[in-house]
Amino acid sequence: MRYPKILLLVISSTIILNAQKLNEVSSLSSIYLEFGGQALFVSVNYDILLKNTASFHFGIGAFPYYDYSISSGLNYLYGNIHYLETGIGLSNIMRINKNIIDINLDKSLIIPNIWIGYRYTNKKKLFKVGLMTVLNSKKKIGFIPGISIGAAI
Secondary structure: OOOHHHHHHHHHHHHHHHHOOOOOOOOOEEEEEEEEHHOOOOEEEEEEEEEOOOEEHHHHHOOOHOOOEEEEEEEEEEEEEEEEEEEEEEEEEEEEHHHHOOOOOOOOEEEEEEEEEEEOOOOOOEEEEEEEEEEOOOOEEEEEEEEEEEEEO
């Protein structure tokens, strides 16, 4: 269980240390509210653009019945202002109620995921919509839509 967290920390540290200047139409970082997507229900996220083709995000989410999640991921961006966004990430769900979203679990679960969507960003705002692919506890692929809106900071 520790290895995915350590791997994600090493990858994200390397990317942040190698960040370059962005083009003039996008803000370097954003904070946004996401419904669905990588946090699976609702979350607040921080996103930093790296180079001109990548972003890294970190978020904290909440579920009904007091469950919560921490998610992070690396996205690749294709375009300029209007982007095709693809990415990989991890969602760590800390469980209090054991029987939500088809997962029977006592404490927590790390869910690797793949994201594809549309992203609009400029110096003042961010908007994202897309689809996350996950593997559930019965080894079946599931899809979770997501929509995000936020502000550049």
